[in-house]
């Protein structure tokens with residue numbers, strides 16, 4: 001069942017998985033203020049539904065995933081509106097990165113500037129032979145403003161991030177996997193089926209442990225190693241005390257499939 005959240009955002013619900021598609025083919029998925037706001041509102045709502053929805057898949061339409069911020073719109077705005085757009089995109093992108101649920105970005109085409117930055121807010125990136133990724137803002141005399149200077153080096157290291165930022169060059173699927181930006185490269189037709197298959201695999205895991213697996217890693221990366229290790233043991237102890245923790249161990253001993261309840 002598909003629902004249009006905004007003229008350029010389509011949502012499909014599949015049990016514990018939601019698929020959000022940017023639908024703005026004529027501009028290759030470029031994001032303007034209204035789309036960014038609608039996306040942010042949806043993400044905020046999704047974050048409050050973690051009991052029901054455990055995985056989000058984000059994708060695009062046609063040749064574009066998201067070819068960045070709407071540069072045609074940039075041309076018409078003054079400094080205040082420009083700054084407002086950057087603040088709005090920060091809010092939306094932070095909300096995606098901080099979602100409790102697991103997120104998968106299926107990059108079907110161009111993911112440039114804000115498009116790559118949106119993908120970098122997701123936990124997993126899948127690409128295909130049509131994917132082209134890059135931060136081309138240098139070619140406009142600008143820099144990325146949606147986390148590209150911060151999230152990319154944390155993923156690929158500072159040297160590769162500086163190279164991609166300073167040249168603005170586009171990379172394809174193979175390089176994206178090689179640099180650790182993407183988890184897997186798929187065939188053009190295989191991208192969505194594979195992203196959904198992976199989403200279903202995740203959604204089938206013990207729900208509390210699944211969300212904690214994300215939170216512990218992300219929170220740990222923001223802290224010192226010793227504090228992260230302490231947090232890991234605290235979370236494991238709490239999971240051991242859950243019904244699902246007891247069920248998982250009992251099912252292993254009884255040689256049967258576990259029935260997780262999410263508590």
Ligand code: COA
Nearest residue numbers: 026027028030067068069070071072110112113114136137
């Ligand atoms: N903002 C607004 N419109 C965009 C856009 C963007 N970021 N990227 C592409 N479009 C629009 C083009 O203006 C064009 O519209 P038109 O048909 O009305 O002229 C349409 O999408 C198709 O793009 P076009 O450039 O004709 O396609 P192409 O195959 O020749 O090139 C790209 C594709 C992605 C390489 C090229 O569009 C591009 O470089 N886009 C800008 C990417 C960018 O700099 N992003 C960072 C923004 S901060």
